[in-house]
Amino acid sequence: MTEKKRSRPAYHQSYEVIRDWILNGVLSAGTKIVEEKIAAELGVSRTPVRESIRKLENEGLIVNKRVVKPSEKDLRNLFQVRILLEGYSARCAASFLGEDELHSLYECVEIARKGTRDEIMNVNERFHEIIVTASNNPVMIDIIDRMQSIIYLFRKTAVFSNRPHLIDEHEQIYQAIKAGDGEKAEILMKNHLQADLDFCLHLM
């Protein structure tokens, strides 16, 4: 029936809907975002929609009332930060990752070798998520989370184009972490992200 989840406030729900519209291309890059129009489509007033938009602006998904269209420079800048933070996280992971998480990490590699595209997308995202969580630093996790939306838009390209060695690189990182070699894990992670960036920029 027409049951609505009443738990979360409207500004939160509409945030999620709008974000998904952007990530799935329903709202494509460059589209003008008009509060009233979105509000009408969602069946709520402008007030909660306004808040959602502000949050999306914060994440960089909306810029100047338009769906972002990141330039090559934007992506390079984003990845520079990501390389620093995830590189450090990989180093932490080598020291602090527990048995079970280590196993989850390996599963991500395994599934990525034989899964469907959607599965691959998921486990590759999860691979990075496990490592970032190992930093055990909410500030860092939060910053990386904020970048996720744009990274997501971007990563689709890499997987749909089946970048060579991507999974191999994940496996190498996994091995370094398992071996407790933080130095190596960090370097491999940095190179991995740089390769990802270069490959995708090359396609554009």
Next chain:
Amino acid sequence: MTEKKRSRPAYHQSYEVIRDWILNGVLSAGTKIVEEKIAAELGVSRTPVRESIRKLENEGLIVNKRVVKPSEKDLRNLFQVRILLEGYSARCAASFLGEDELHSLYECVEIARKGTRDEIMNVNERFHEIIVTASNNPVMIDIIDRMQSIIYLFRKTAVFSNRPHLIDEHEQIYQAIKAGDGEKAEILMKNHLQADLDFCLHLM
């Protein structure tokens, strides 16, 4: 007369006022923030105040409708990120900083040796600002900016207590940058920030 700056929207002005109230201790750590009360004090409606509060929540200056009271762990986490990003920025500065900015950097050191407390606060902030700008990466600059408010609250402690060697460390960093030694600049910056953190935590 009662001239108001009409240029910027109310939500922006009130953001700045509330932020300053927090930074100057007019609103002290733990204080409950109530939209209507703030709105009344500012002579505006809740609508723009609401937006301001959301932005401050974003910066971490308001948490759970209360003025933040960062724990030691919070500060350690924040500084871990700062060390990574500003360390990298210092390395960039060694390669890319121009003559005039280099000179500004030196001025910061000079003034810090003989200025008043307020002047010292200012030039020390500026010292870091110049270096961060040298990263030439808006994403990175933006993240560090977001952390500035909490860092500001924190830095007061360090200067008012006159931490030993603080200016010397700045000068060493300046020298490394001037010499174009990125490796050294990065290491010195990281140590400097770590020392800052440790000193202030020690006082708490």
Next chain:
DNA sequence: TTTGTTAATTTTGTATACAATAATTTAAAA
């Protein structure tokens, strides 16, 4: 055409009213 200017329209910004929820107080029962 192009340019510049005014008018029309759209869109955002702000105030206000009311609804939903959360916090607090009050009062009754154990």
Next chain:
DNA sequence: TTTTAAATTATTGTATACAAAATTAACAAA
């Protein structure tokens, strides 16, 4: 007293109306 439940109050969440600003359209002059 202490505890619980109900009622009250305070606060946030949402809708709506109107004002201010930005954008677009229309049209006159070069």
